[in-house]
Amino acid sequence: MQLFPCPFCGPRDETEFHYGGDAGNVRPDGADVPIDRWAGYLYLRGNPKGTAREIWVHVNCGEFFVMERDTVTHKVLSSAALGGEHAA
Amino acid sequence: MTRRYSALSLFKEGLAGQTGWKQAWRSPEPKPPYDAIVIGGGGHGLATAYYLAKNHNITRVAVLEKGWIGGGNTGRNTTVVRSNYYYPESVDLYGLAHRLYEGLSKDLNYNVMLSQRGMVNLCHSTAEMEIGARTVNAMQINGIDAELFSPEDVRRVAPIYNFSPDARFPVFGGIWQGRAGTARHDAVAWGYARAASRLGVDIIQNCEITDFIIEGGRCRGVQTTRGAIRADRIGMAVAGHSSVLAAKAGFRLPINSYALQACVSEPVKPILDTVVLSPGTGVYVSQSDKGEIVIGGGLDRIPSYAQRGNLPTLETVIAGLLEMFPIFGQLKLMRQWAGIVDVVPDSSPIIGPSPLPNLFLNCGWGTGGFKAIPAGGTLLANLLATGKHNDISRPFDLDRFATGRLIDEAAGSGIAH
Numbered sequence: 321m322q323l324f325p326c327p328f329c330g331p332r333d334e335t336e337f338h339y340g341g342d343a344g345n346v347r348p349d350g351a352d353v354p355i356d357r358w359a360g361y362l363y364l365r366g367n368p369k370g371t372a373r374e375i376w377v378h379v380n381c382g383e384f385f386v387m388e389r390d391t392v393t394h395k396v397l398s399s400a401a402l403g404g405e406h407a408a
Numbered sequence: 409m410t411r412r413y414s415a416l417s418l419f420k421e422g423l424a425g426q427t428g429w430k431q432a433w434r435s436p437e438p439k440p441p442y443d444a445i446v447i448g449g450g451g452h453g454l455a456t457a458y459y460l461a462k463n464h465n466i467t468r469v470a471v472l473e474k475g476w477i478g479g480g481n482t483g484r485n486t487t488v489v490r491s492n493y494y495y496p497e498s499v500d501l502y503g504l505a506h507r508l509y510e511g512l513s514k515d516l517n518y519n520v521m522l523s524q525r526g527m528v529n530l531c532h533s534t535a536e537m538e539i540g541a542r543t544v545n546a547m548q549i550n551g552i553d554a555e556l557f558s559p560e561d562v563r564r565v566a567p568i569y570n571f572s573p574d575a576r577f578p579v580f581g582g583i584w585q586g587r588a589g590t591a592r593h594d595a596v597a598w599g600y601a602r603a604a605s606r607l608g609v610d611i612i613q614n615c616e617i618t619d620f621i622i623e624g625g626r627c628r629g630v631q632t633t634r635g636a637i638r639a640d641r642i643g644m645a646v647a648g649h650s651s652v653l654a655a656k657a658g659f660r661l662p663i664n665s666y667a668l669q670a671c672v673s674e675p676v677k678p679i680l681d682t683v684v685l686s687p688g689t690g691v692y693v694s695q696s697d698k699g700e701i702v703i704g705g706g707l708d709r710i711p712s713y714a715q716r717g718n719l720p721t722l723e724t725v726i727a728g729l730l731e732m733f734p735i736f737g738q739l740k741l742m743r744q745w746a747g748i749v750d751v752v753p754d755s756s757p758i759i760g761p762s763p764l765p766n767l768f769l770n771c772g773w774g775t776g777g778f779k780a781i782p783a784g785g786t787l788l789a790n791l792l793a794t795g796k797h798n799d800i801s802r803p804f805d806l807d808r809f810a811t812g813r814l815i816d817e818a819a820g821s822g823i824a825h
Contacts, residue, residue: 321719340709343661359810362752363662367651369713391665392713 340375433605449473452645454600455785461607464793472755474616478597484747490588493820508782518599527683627766648748650771667745669717675699689728717746754814760805
């Protein structure tokens with residue numbers, strides 16, 4: 321069982337968290353967004369092997385945050401409250 | 409070189425004390441140029457090389473594998489073969505794979521031990537039965553064998569299921585595909601490797617791609633740990649690592665990689681002679697020819713490249729298994745493992761040209777790549793040989809994520825994506 325660090329509640333059981341996607345994947349704005357830009361936002365993913373910056377939600381307290389994590393070792397490198405435009 | 413397997417060759421080797429068997433495929437040094445390169449020596453990659461040689465007469469082909477052939481997902485799955493999908497595009501794809509599986513042992517001269525023992529997807533409520541009837545109708549209209557099972561039918565094929573009145577997941581019926589079953593996963597890889605090698609394909613193991621050779625905006629080959637290897641047609645079939653290679657080639661894919669785990673019990677006497685899947689528990693199970701109970705479940709909850717799986721998911725799978733089959737409560741688990749699967753938003757694969765010209769994709773099979781190996785190989789070989797889609801691969805092109813023509817098989821894929 322792995323513990324994830326919620327920036328608000330501290331270390332909690334991994335089953336309390338949901339993955340929310342790449343950090344920095346900002347929704348396109350405006351009426352004339354090209355199709356490829358929409359498709360990129362909706363579907364394309366970095367999916368890195370190694371260090372990844374991801375959005376997570378701690379379901380129990382409802383807070384979204386950015387977690388930096390190694391996708392091979394599962395080691396958590398950092399965890400911080402979400403600031404600005406999805407913490408690009 | 410390898411010889412053809414037959415009753416006579418078995419008999420002769422028996423008389424000779426089994427001393428005359430030769431290695432089943434060659435292990436040549438890589439040549440600098442090839443007509444085509446296939447990245448990934450799993451089932452899909454080896455099948456691609458085989459069909460390039462067999463269907464298209466392109467035999468100057470290299471299969472490049474970073475580890476050993478069949479050492480990735482091909483050796484980590486739960487060996488189920490089926491084609492119980494919903495949409496016509498999927499039926500064409502998985503139906504092709506299923507038909508080819510049925511003739512594969514003969515085609516490859518290698519026994520892949522296909523065992524068409526049937527599969528039942530259980531329904532646990534009236535509402536699930538209505539969806540089950542709709543799925544059965546869709547399968548029958550699309551020309552796939554399917555039958556709507558009553559509780560008595562389920563009891564006939566899986567009498568050890570928990571049919572007690574207080575069962576948490578009571579059986580209201582199920583979706584039955586009689587032609588579904590299992591095949592020996594290693595044999596599929598080894599059979600394709602041997603057959604491809606006989607046709608002249610070079611299978612090169614311990615050869616990892618470090619970079620793509622890109623000239624004039626087109627892919628012209630690959631840099632590897634065993635030197636540069638060039639070809640003007642390159643296909644990749646690397647499952648969970650598709651995003652890693654795509655990043656080297658300069659584009660992104662609609663893929664998240666997750667661990668999918670499975671486990672087997674100690675071998676026991678024959679007790680379950682079909683494949684049982686319960687969407688309610690998220691667990692599916694069959695018994696191997698050796699007697700082990702082979703158990704699979706849902707994806708891990710965390711995007712991952714670690715080929716081991718995590719404990720909470722394993723607990724969920726085992727808890728679900730024991731809800732279905734309390735009789736398995738005394739079994740000891742022998743092994744647990746995980747493979748890295750490439751999960752796509754609509755749970756359908758990506759087959760087609762990549763954004764980098766000359767580089768073609770076969771990926772995104774998620775939790776269900778094994779059953780599709782013969783089709784994935786046929787279609788990627790066709791793309792490499794002709795540069796164009798055929799009618800079966802066209803709907804699975806990468807462009808569907810921009811056009812919005814998704815093929816949402818989240819239900820047909822069986823396990824929650």
